Amino acid sequence: EPEVTQTPSHQVTQMGQEVILRCVPISNHLYFYWYRQILGQKVEFLVSFYNNEISEKSEIFDDQFSVERPDGSNFTLKIRSTKLEDSAMYFCASSEALRTFYEQYFGPGTRLTVT
Amino acid sequence: AQTVTQSQPEMSVQEAETVTLSCTYDTSESDYYLFWYKQPPSRQMILVIRQEAYKQQNATENRFSVNFQKAAKSFSLKISDSQLGDAAMYFCAYYGTNAGKSTFGDGTTLTVKP
Numbered sequence: 001e002p003e004v005t006q007t008p009s010h011q012v013t014q015m016g017q018e019v020i021l022r023c024v025p026i027s028n029h030l031y032f033y034w035y036r037q038i039l040g041q042k043v044e045f046l047v048s049f050y051n052n053e054i055s056e057k058s059e060i061f062d063d064q065f066s067v068e069r070p071d072g073s074n075f076t077l078k079i080r081s082t083k084l085e086d087s088a089m090y091f092c093a094s095s096e097a098l099r100t101f102y103e104q105y106f107g108p109g110t111r112l113t114v115t
Numbered sequence: 116a117q118t119v120t121q122s123q124p125e126m127s128v129q130e131a132e133t134v135t136l137s138c139t140y141d142t143s144e145s146d147y148y149l150f151w152y153k154q155p156p157s158r159q160m161i162l163v164i165r166q167e168a169y170k171q172q173n174a175t176e177n178r179f180s181v182n183f184q185k186a187a188k189s190f191s192l193k194i195s196d197s198q199l200g201d202a203a204m205y206f207c208a209y210y211g212t213n214a215g216k217s218t219f220g221d222g223t224t225l226t227v228k229p
Contacts (some may be wrong), residue, residue: 033216043160043206043219056215089158093217094216102148102210104217 003028004107006092012113013082021077021110023092033093033104034067036060043091049075075091082114116222117142119209121220128197130136135182136223137193138207147192147211149183154204163205166190194225202227 007023013019025032034046036084048055066078075094079086092107128134137182140149151163159203166178167173174181194201207220 031215035217037158042221043208045216045218048215091160102122102212103162103165103211104150105161106152108157108159111158 004092004094004105006090006107007106007112008110010111010113012115015114016081019079019082019112020032021079021090021092021112023075023077023094023107024073025075025092025094026105027073027097029094029096029105031055031058031095031097032067032069033095034077035091035092035093035106037089037109039088046077046090079112081114084094084114087112088115117144117211117214117218118207119207119218119220120201121207121223123223124221125224125226127226127228128194130199132197133193133195134197134225136194136205136207136225138190138192138220139192140188140207140209140213140218142188142209143210144213146213147209150208150210150217151179151181151183151190151192152206152208153201154206156203160171160206164167196214199227199229201225 007022009033032049037062046051068076069104089109091109095104096097116223119138147168149166153161153163164176165216180193204222206222208217
């Protein structure tokens with residue numbers, strides 16, 4: 001069964017450093033997403049991406065964040081200068097379509113720890 | 116904006132018994148999807164069951180079923196014959212086709228007692 005993959009599974013970084021979280025969506029999917037879950041809290045939407053541009057972003061997704069699809073397979077989330085409060089689980093997701101037979105597939109997540 | 120409410124932070128059930136987790140949502144959209152996800156300690160998000168809003172029939176997946184009440188905007192999950200492996204955090208989620216994103220509830224931690 002196809003699946004979304006994410007690397008690394010756990011990233012530890014120092015405050016102020018840049019991190020790039022990587023995702024490989026399911027190959028025929030067109031819509032890509034990043035979500036964040038701070039420990040003990042709900043999953044929050046960060047950004048959606050379609051046709052090489054951001055479709056929608058939340059208020060969390062400020063100028064410190066950026067997304068990119070650098071090639072035909074990878075989808076990345078970059079945090080330019082990490083803060084302690086960026087420590088969270090980051091989930092990538094993808095879907096084939098938006099309005100017909102919608103299902104969003106989640107990756108296993110990357111645990112980001114900022115020290 | 117859409118909101119999803121899970122009013123039960125914690126629930127417990129005896130092994131082999133049945134438990135129901137509650138979820139309500141608020142939306143003005145007519146075209147949307149509802150999901151229940153299971154999150155074990157590994158924190159991976161595992162899809163348990165999906166319901167399309169335009170379908171009147173309640174979705175079922177083996178021991179998992181939902182009670183979808185569209186007018187009441189209610190979407191509860193029933194787990195029958197509970198197993199120890201069902202212990203996890205369960206999230207209810209809403210996806211609106213206009214919004215193009217999922218909105219999650221706060222989650223319910225389910226404990227299964229042997």
